[in-house]
């Protein structure tokens with residue numbers, strides 16, 4: 590599919606109005622007000638109160654209070670709070686995301702991932718705190734918007750849009766858009782370009798978002814749960830193509846996901862968010878070694894874990910399996926061997942499930958983060 594742009598949508602990624610240029614054919618000016626790749630309108634906000642973030646491992650301590658925005662990081666956030674009406678959703682997030690990395694934003698339903706991504710992409714405003722994206726305050730900032738792509742399955746498009754129209758419009762919003770790559774992706778994901786967006790299945794809508802997110806080659810790309818409705822083959826295809834293209838065209842990719850084990854190998858940095866607080870902020874290798882499991886007869890497991898940071902425990906009959914923070918020390922390893930207990934690794938998915946299932950106010954404490962620092 591080759592596209593010759595000749596009409597102009599007035600709304601750009603992030604829902605921000607750009608000055609008119611030529612727009613793609615098939616894009617009616619009457620429908621241009623709906624942002625093809627951008628945001629919902631910014632929501633109202635109010636100030637609220639909350640608690641500072643906790644953290645899991647040694648690498649994952651909260652940034653010291655008062656530490657300024659990190660100018661080296663592509664994304665740097667300090668004390669980010671977001672309220673909807675009187676309800677505070679994000680309770681003071683502090684984190685940095687380095688340039689040219691793939692970062693996983695992980696967490697349970699309602700944790701605040703989409704809210705955070707909306708703020709980082711400039712589509713919503715923080716209630717409080719400092720947010721720096723590529724060195725700028727992102728909210729409705731045209732300069733920032735021109736370098737980022739927010740790919741999500743529930744993107745709003747003009748009513749008459751077909752999938753093909755989306756792809757025809759995209760080059761006008763993304764400087765580095767690769768049309769050949771987009772067309773290859775369309776074939777890979779079997780996207781019916783002549784079908785109206787409203788008629789697409791959920792998986793096909795995700796495919797549209799994936800095609801736009803990848804072919805945009807935006808220096809900063811956000812994928813918000815990019816796999817919704819996709820079958821296992823398409824998901825694997827997405828991970829493979831993303832990694833391959835990222836290696837060829839390094840950029841910063843932030844992906845929110847529940848399917849942690851599937852994506853774990855791609856991730857270089859992991860941010861776990863729960864109930865509006867950062868529970869873990871670590872490079873992926875540290876995260877993979879942030880915990881271990883100990884299993885065997887419940888009495889022996891209980892004896893060995895006494896006084897240690899147990900993140901999660903499960904008991905079936907006389908057997909028990911616990912997830913412990915950190916790595917086993919020599920004493921524990923020797924005692925476990927002596928009592929025929931099994932020590933094993935904990936996958937990222939299980940680790941996130943373990944820390945996410947704990948009451949928020951105890952996670953940092955049990956994981957060895959001093960209460961004073963939270």
Ligand SMILES: Nc1ncnc2c1ncn2[C@@H]1O[C@H](COP(=O)(O)OP(=O)(O)OP(=O)(O)O)[C@@H](O)[C@H]1O
Pocket residue numbers: 632673678696697698699700701702703704705
């Ligand atoms: N515009 C809004 N007005 C009021 N509450 C909102 C609004 N947007 C989000 N919320 C609330 O904020 C909380 C976090 O929502 P968010 O969508 O950010 O979570 P999430 O981590 O992306 O969840 P999921 O994984 O289920 O998509 C939820 O309790 C949600 O109901």
